Amino acid sequence: MMPKRVPRWRKRLRKWWNAVVEVARLAPLGRRTLVILGTFVAGVLDLIGITMMVPLIMAATNLKDSAKGSVVAIRTALEAVGLPFSPIPILVLIVAGLALKAVVSIAVTRYVGSVVATITRDMRIRLIRSLLNARWSYFVRQPIGRLAFAIGPEADAAGQCFENLSGLLALTLQVLLFVTVAALLSWQLLLIAIIAAVVSLAWFGRLVQQGRNSAKEQRRRMRQRSAKFTDALLGIKPIRAMGRTERFAQVFESEARDAADSARAGVLSGEFAADLQEPVIGALLAIGLYVAVSSLTLQVHDVLIMSLLMVKTVTALLPMQRQAQRFIQSHDQYRSLRELLRTTERAKEESYGGLAPRLQQAIRFDRVTFAYGERPVLQALELEIPTGSITAIMGPSGVGKSTIVDLLLGLYRPDGGAVRIDGVDLRDIDLTAWRHGIGYVPQEVLLFHDTVRHNVTLYEEGIPDEAVIEALVAAGAWSFVAELPEGLDTVVGERGNRLSGGQRQRISIARALLHRPRLLILDEATTGLDPETERAVCAQVRKLCAEYGLTVLAVSHQPAWQEAADLVYRIADGEVAQVAYRLPHGRVGEAAAAG
């Protein structure tokens, strides 16, 4: 049997409905109900305000044609509470109704505002947490600008889609209430109103869709641009140093022009549709009203109410459509963020075992094989890092030295073989506890735009200044920090740019030493230091090895580390090619790698 084709309008309707349900569910059921209820009450109060206008005119002009419909109901209600059917009590009621409506509307707006803030905050927290817990291989593939865009404007938009939906709901309820009352007065008019709505939807739907598509495209480009721009700003120094700023400016300029063009086109098509809609619907309803008045027997006050309702309905339709457009646009942004969240949460780092890490003997790479996708890097690598000593790893660029470090940090898992800590596979060890015992200094140091203290403590509270200074002394950094105008409280500038490269590295080493790690990993960490400072850092690290059994793994080409190391591995073609070791009497022995 042929599968039944679903008509386009049904597909669209379903899409709309799904978006509405999805966004409504962002708030808990209780909050949702309150928002709907408040909106409904405000709508009813608004309606009462309008219908009271007619009795007001009746009472003020002493019109006798008031024996039917809404007027009778209001007169009876007034008389029931002992008030005369005269302008003053009616005016008081109108003002009271308006005031009550304002109170309810303000309460709903405030409530929606707090729901929006909560949604945005929760999305942000979820995204940040999931990014921090994501697999390293996933994280390094994400452009920083894209993530910044998601945590910033996209999270805001995600919250706004709830706000837009509530606005849309308020307007829709208002229109529905007006139409219902109009229908009670004359079903013929309701029929005309429905025809007007269908015609308008069909007529303007295409233009609105065009506007939406262009807005979608704009946002997609904005995400890309934001990612590109952030990356360019992060790497601006060589661009400026080599005089390539003009070329860069041109690229961004042409993108900015494209963006402006598509934004203009989007606004034009959307606004054109929206602006035309008001007179068209107005004309249709006016014809309907004319027919109702001329060919049906309607009371004067009913005609008055219907005219008022018509004006209110027509003026509500335009904001309703704008709100709907805003809702769909912010929903698109929400979807993009949700997609990122979903993939990031799916890319959660695999949980390791729960064994407490112990490092008393050695770390062993036991026939470790590793590839990035199809690209093999390590092949049955065998190496041992004894505790309480300095091990250096050397080798040509791209041979896999940083990969060895990443495997040791548990950022990647070996494809074959195992990394063993005192004989226990790292996969069976509690990874967070293992990392807590590591001091890590990367090749590229990026400091935070904050004080020296916070850069060393990484915002951990309750660390005494003495401990921070001790770590700075050990890293050979105290000499220059003490000279800074505000010492530990000196702000180091954006990414630490108020310090020299070597000074940044020393702060980064102090950060790694602060918690007295059991394993210190230095990945080309001292290349920016002058030979004298580097030797001083090596000597300090040696002292720490001797004093409290610190284990050190240094990836370095620097002679200072080769001299300081107890064991030097030279890596080539994914395996250990040569081992050099310090003999007890200080001389160096060498051996070709086994196997």
Ligand SMILES: Nc1ncnc2c1ncn2[C@@H]1O[C@H](COP(=O)(O)OP(=O)(O)OP(=O)(O)O)[C@@H](O)[C@H]1O
């Ligand atoms: N995330 C990654 N995805 C794909 N390939 C990668 C990734 N990281 C590194 N590589 C590749 O793996 C190989 C080893 O990289 P690695 O950074 O470990 O080398 P290295 O010896 O530390 O180099 P260098 O001395 O230049 O820092 C390189 O050829 C590199 O191109």
